[in-house]
């Protein structure tokens with residue numbers, strides 16, 4: 001039975017090799033990742049996107065429910081007086097889940113964690129009443145950090161106070177938009193990950209590990225069928241261009257293979273009129289056949305439409 005003995009030795013060696021490599025793969029990186037501090041990009045992204053932009057129980061059909069709003073505040077929501085400078089705050093209405101960094105401040109990293117808890121009072125944020133957050137600067141053990149401040153605890157600013165003074169054009173639905181990005185499979189063609197090659201001369205700097213702290217899911221993309229979008233808002237900040245391009249990419253890029261996303265406009269335009277997609281298409285066909293000089297106008301979008309969120313998200317990618 002000499003062969004059987006070798007079989008046993010072989011099995012043990014295989015077990016050790018597999019167990020060892022699984023330990024290295026699963027355990028070592030988790031130690032490493034837990035020790036990475038959040039960059040300012042990661043902190044902004046967490047507050048902007050909220051808890052989860054993939055499948056989750058707050059938004060099982062990925063419709064953009066329960067997502068925070070980014071608001072550029074010009075007036076103090078309590079006193080109504082003009083603020084010295086525009087302040088970006090993130091409004092979590094009642095019922096909106098908080099992002100990982102608020103639920104588990106440990107993932108924020110040394111310094112940011114302590115400041116967010118001790119000075120930022122993130123631990124006092126309550127989902128059943130909602131909260132307003134901002135990014136502030138502070139010093140911990142002699143070093144400067146950006147940390148998360150819960151303005152509802154430190155200044156008494158509630159979500160409804162802020163929404164009361166916010167103008168619609170100063171509100172960003174980027175969290176909802178990232179959900180659309182995930183749901184619509186934009187990552188099937190686009191990446192959000194310029195590589196450390198000549199790539200970055202075209203698409204901008206590659207991200208750092210700490211930029212992804214608390215983000216779920218990341219949307220790196222797999223394949224590069226289309227331009228990288230990590231910094232697309234810096235190349236092109238035109239809302240009008242984005243509207244035309246999403247309604248029908250062929251309006252601005254005649255040979256584009258990108259699909260139309262006109263259905264993200266929903267039923268009604270910004271004035272509440274029903275969008276007549278059939279008529280639009282007929283006019284567009286006339287334009288393509290040379291019977292019209294200009295293509296039909298792209299409808300305006302309602303402020304609660306899915307396309308609004310998507311464009312807010314795309315333009316936030318600076």
Ligand code: HEC
Pocket residue numbers: 180181184185186187188189190225226227228229232235236249253256257258259261310314
């Ligand atoms: C079938 C592949 C495909 C899919 C899916 C796709 N795109 Fe594109 N996209 C392209 C291609 C190709 C281009 C370049 C040509 C053009 O501008 O249309 C492009 C261009 C763009 C641009 C302009 C990029 C630049 O560098 O200026 C943006 C923004 C964009 N896409 C966003 C999106 C979003 C958001 C989605 C999901 C809702 C999406 N795309 C889905 C293929 C795709």
